[in-house]
Amino acid sequence: MSAFSNEFRATYAKLADYLIPEYNGKPAASAVGVHLEMLDEVMRIRPDLEDGFRRAVEACAGQDASAELNALARSDSAAFAALTTVATGGYMMTDEAREAVGYPGQDAAPYDVTETPEYLTNGMLQRVIDRGPIFRDTRHLK
Known part of the structure; x- marks a missing residue:
């Protein structure tokens, strides 16, 4: 684990579950570990999101998730966008979530350069x- 405290990760897990709840057999965000190693991986890939993401999680800590996320979307859209990007990106990077939603991941489409499309x-x-x-x-x- 990296620069995120356990308390921060727990707050993020709660927010991520609010954004991506368990539904119809599909796992909630925290059930696939978006707040654990996957968070570190998302931050490794998208370090540009860290400031806004931290602002979002810190603004929502100890608050009602629904009210605070709605307020955040209005008052700090960059932080809200960072939070939702980290949550959804991390979720869809897990094998469990991709399998649950029926997304196999990116596939290389076969392409024959000698064939006319x-x-x-x-x-x-x-x-x-x-x-x-x-x-x-x-x-x-302009």
């Missing part, structure tokens, strides 16, 4: 070709 031969692009080029000057939209 179907979308080039099935007529899918014909209406774009028939339409011709379109250019809209957006330089004035």
